[in-house]
Amino acid sequence: MKPVVVDNNRIFRRVGVILALFLLTISIGVPLLLIFWQSVYPDGQWDWMAPIRTITGQHLSGVLLNSVWLGICVVAVTTLLALPLAWMMAKTRMGQHRWVDVILMIPFMTPPYIGSMGWILFMQKGGYLQQWVPSAASWSELFFSFWGMVLIMSLHLFPFLYLLLRDAIIRIGGNLEEAGAVHGGRAGYRFRRIILPLLLSSYGMGIMLVFVKTIAEFGTPATFGRKIGYYVMTSEIHKYISSWPIDFGKATSLASVLLSVCLVMWYMQSAMSRKFTYRLVGGKGQRSKRYSLRGGAGWLCGLYLALLLILSVGIPYFSIIAASTMKLRGSGLSFDNLTLDHYRELLSWGSVSMKAIGNSLGLSLAASTVAVIIGTGFALTIGKSSSFMQRVIDLFSLLPNTVPGIVMVVGLILFWNSPWMPFTLYNSYGMVVLTYVVLFLPYTVQYVKSSFTQIDGTLFQAGQVFGGKPLYILRRILLPLIIPGMLAGWMMTFTIATRELVGSLLILPPSMQTSATYIFAQFEQGQVSLGMAMAVVTVGMTVLMLLGIEVLNSKRKWNAS
Template identity: 65%
Template structure:
């Protein structure tokens, strides 16, 4: 009887999750899909494909796919060694570096791209510092440079997923391989990699869809090197005259189809390579003792990654924010702090924009964590088709460009029949942020939950624990790391969100991202860069505080 009631409650929970996700995600995307296949007179299901072929946009489509694949490879080369270092060596005690490695992801993509452009362009900062570098800098403005910029921006996301998975794996299985004569490479290839594959597939999928849905870097660096992708073309058809929303949504539909196919492959991998790693027996981590040359190699890798992901772009950003005159270049007598004084004046337009960003992001991140955790628990291990559909719906916001899903939300929430007057309000901005970034929390919590052995919950029920007790004493403590990672990720992305803010914000409201964008539009690059430094700095301090509180709670 108890099991019947539990199954009934679970079915009710999944039904409620599907209903919420349908209103938040599916219905807006349905509006987009109908716009792409219905011209007003007839329904043409092949219209999106015909738009791609007739307008010679197939090359742009393959540019997007190839860019996504290359960035997944790039982020893997950066994130996998880093995750192993911070999960399997004594570097694990340097938890504060987790927040430092989040700085690239907290930086708006168009800001990071502009930082690299200012640094590497002809007569840029590196040529001013090292004149002989003019031989190397032209090589950077190519596909290689674009992949490098986006990989350095996105690797923290994959790093957090892989590091958490490595911690969950523990060290006993590797020790068993060593006892039976297996070398480090053998145990890594035959033990760690199969156990890590499910989490990696999940993270790689989100990196891929984040790359092909990115607008900031293609709009800045991509345009400069002549590498066009679907997001830049969609933006062109929506923002430039003559506006052709039909073509824009047709391209979005093709992009969505490609991402759904990749999502299906990811689910197959996850089902095949998901294992229960945490059980009532407990596990302990294994920390490898590094030799001197290995420690030196780790230092070089970590320092180099910090240099290129944080040092170079932020040197350019800070330098640009301090220059009185850009034409004069780097010179001590050309530096000023006046832009920061103007921005931090209480009651100023810039300070109000900064406070708006922080408050919106705090509310959106908290709601996303609560909803995302609920959805992840309902999805469980995706054994039934309702759970798989819930998983798919939760991932959909990351499979289309932000500018397109925003239009879908506007069409839905501004409809005459909508009883809730949410459009053009503070709540609409929060709702849009939640829809945009819900997949991150779902995937982080789901990754943690998938590795919990069912015996933990069976033990709780055998000893008379109620469902509430099991959730509070067993489940919640084990998924809190995933919840915190999801909250941090959602908060940092919300602070820098540009596309949704530009289209959803009420007329009298600005955020730090829209403020920066407007300063660039007006040619005030130094003022925009100063705001970028302040907003990222405040976000970093908040995350360091959360990281410290989290570390204390584990003691």
């Protein structure tokens, strides 16, 4: 008889796939299914039309149209902001200034509701702009409108689209444009018939993310939108869950409709990506064509970049810092009205604000650590997505990034607060950590997967040839090579978790606050200076921690070299 050979690697892969599917099912799949179930099974009876009846019968169809129209307009404005900048940074010598990319990431690190509060303080009646230019009162009236809200959200989201488009333009070789020029195509014709079709795949992914993040945003509609009377789906869902009388039926109906809109958008993006995906990187290499900026063109590009930086970073952060250092808001901008008392009050030991900071740091550290452990396991299980089950795991792990956060939170509440559960996490510290992990897991999975798929399999084979056991190969070959991806995923999860608002508002225990909910509460209660001081401290701590990790990572690379 022939001896039976047991393939341990195959067994480990199967166990990993089964475990990954189980974890993704109970953490993402079941909560989303419960939303649909609750919305079509109200009062113990099937009613497939209940979500549509809720939208049309409660005068909420206008709110749905508001959300969709807001998403469309923000996509259009972000395109107008990001596409020229991406072309300039990819096709001209301006791309040599790498500090621009660093500064453009500041809006991403800034919570959206803090940016909108900064704009409100700057443009409101008697605000900082009118203190400098008293004749700017008419500008304030124009700003506090729907298009002002679109501008605020676009300035926060355009870095997403910019980075995607810039990288896509860089991958387009200059030989394609030169071939068009040889056949008589002018610059505008070459851009329209060569560059734009090659950008459609990346552009589709970018606008899908921008659209989903826009209709899923809660902070800006809750601050600026409520001020102008513009209500969207997220604010209505939050109202039905957090305000008496609580109505989970209406909340789940709205959540299921919002989820359906996002899934339709995701399907359209997938179809566009399949149709307009081209292979641009080959074995021959390529040379990117760069244009020189001389005279008026150079000045125009520099002015455009400066204006973007002022609008996206300068004005919001000036307002935030100015508001956090004012003694009396009514006294205006003057040196004798500056103080650091708000920071002293904020950082006094044992205060509510210090407890909120501690809660944010503790929750974010716990969530990012758990997410990087689970996400690494998922990424190693997914590998290069060669099998059907691996592709299913990859799709499920990305769902929280394509589903509005408030929808995911509602599903988690329904699941972990169900009466048939043997135990409940709802209204506990563990529920907050679980929610953060589920919401931000895609970042860790994608970063680690990107590092893992770049590793040549011959390295592991060489380790096996020289007698290395699986644990030894994992410790000495695999982990050192994927640690940069794990660290990047950890930093991204930590950064976003420290500023997460909508999930914290819905699932935090009654006596607990985080820095995000503290800022929101202070702004609601009129204590703007304390809220802005907390915003400066929170963003400052996050930046310092990220810089420290980057320094440690740089030292590790230097020692390795």
